Amino acid sequence: MAAPKDYYKTLEVDEKANAQTIKQAYRRLARKYHPDVSGKAGEDKFKEINEAYEVLSDPARRAEYDRLRRTYAERQSRRHGTGFERVAHEWSTDDLGSFGSFFEDLFTGARDSTRPSTRSMPEESVRITLEQVAQGTTVALTVNDVRECVVCHGHDPDCPRCGGLGQVAEPKRFDVVVPPGIEDGAVLKVGDHARLKIEVAPHPRFHRQKDNVVGRLMVSVPVAAVGGEVPVKPLIGDEMMVKIPRHTNHGRMLRLKGLGLPHRGTSVRGDMLLEVNLRFPEPFTPEDDALYQQLLGHHQEAGGEIRAPR
Numbered sequence: 326m327a328a329p330k331d332y333y334k335t336l337e338v339d340e341k342a343n344a345q346t347i348k349q350a351y352r353r354l355a356r357k358y359h360p361d362v363s364g365k366a367g368e369d370k371f372k373e374i375n376e377a378y379e380v381l382s383d384p385a386r387r388a389e390y391d392r393l394r395r396t397y398a399e400r401q402s403r404r405h406g407t408g409f410e411r412v413a414h415e416w417s418t419d420d421l422g423s424f425g426s427f428f429e430d431l432f433t434g435a436r437d438s439t440r441p442s443t444r445s446m447p448e449e450s451v452r453i454t455l456e457q458v459a460q461g462t463t464v465a466l467t468v469n470d471v472r473e474c475v476v477c478h479g480h481d482p483d484c485p486r487c488g489g490l491g492q493v494a495e496p497k498r499f500d501v502v503v504p505p506g507i508e509d510g511a512v513l514k515v516g517d518h519a520r521l522k523i524e525v526a527p528h529p530r531f532h533r534q535k536d537n538v539v540g541r542l543m544v545s546v547p548v549a550a551v552g553g554e555v556p557v558k559p560l561i562g563d564e565m566m567v568k569i570p571r572h573t574n575h576g577r578m579l580r581l582k583g584l585g586l587p588h589r590g591t592s593v594r595g596d597m598l599l600e601v602n603l604r605f606p607e608p609f610t611p612e613d614d615a616l617y618q619q620l621l622g623h624h625q626e627a628g629g630e631i632r633a634p635r
């Protein structure tokens with residue numbers, strides 16, 4: 326049988342760490358080992374971290390875990406005259422007595438690999454903004470987690486904890502790390518038993534095209550004619566001035582490099598693409614009319630060529 330896991334060690338925290346410290350450690354490690362960041366190599370570690378956090382973030386389960394750890398260490402030190410560390414390498418189900426099943430579930434995760442799961446995978450969905458896609462976010466999710474009753478393991482019809490059902494449902498809170506650049510419709514695994522579907526809300530100004538964000542940029546006719554600058558508010562960050570080249574036609578695409586979305590799991594960013602839409606300045610005065618009349622006098626070309634729609 327596999328050696329028992331030390332959840333405190335997994336989360337790199339002290340046994341006396343408070344909830345806040347544990348949460349911070351979890352978030353830091355979850356980011357570091359997220360499969361989208363560290364790839365296949367981080368997957369197991371990521372799973373371990375989540376498993377540890379599942380127990381240590383729940384006061385009731387943590388207390389139970391601590392108590393059983395102490396009980397086990399005491400038994401072992403009576404037997405071997407040594408502490409918990411040594412026990413870790415001399416693990417055997419026989420030593421565990423009535424705690425065996427609980428520890429087995431807790432320490433090995435064997436249920437997932439060797440036993441067919443009888444539970445469904447509840448799927449929740451959450452809507453995030455395009456800004457959150459750009460920067461990544463954390464979503465708090467409470468999942469009703471059904472677990473085997475640790476008091477009776479389903480063997481006591483009069484069990485006060487589960488009422489004889491052998492299972493207890495507990496609401497469990499997860500802080501799900503949503504990596505930057507996540508796709509609309511992507512599904513993240515939450516703990517061992519739940520999934521979170523990510524929906525990206527439509528954005529009022531930008532459409533997403535893979536890692537690029539695409540919008541229409543209103544530019545006044547005089548600026549498009551002689552060139553100039555217009556203030557632009559990108560998806561993320563402060564307003565900036567964008568140069569409009571002289572003789573910019575309606576429909577011209579301007580590409581602003583690196584102002585799009587991060588490519589998931591990398592530091593590469595897409596671009597912001599702006600389609601120039603020409604507009605007459607408002608209000609349109611009699612002086613404007615006169616000036617355009619003058620322009621018309623210079624150009625006999627009136628257009629008229631038909632092209633296919635874009």
Ligand SMILES: [Zn+2]
Pocket residue numbers: 474475476477478479481484485486487488489490491492
């Ligand atoms: Zn029970």
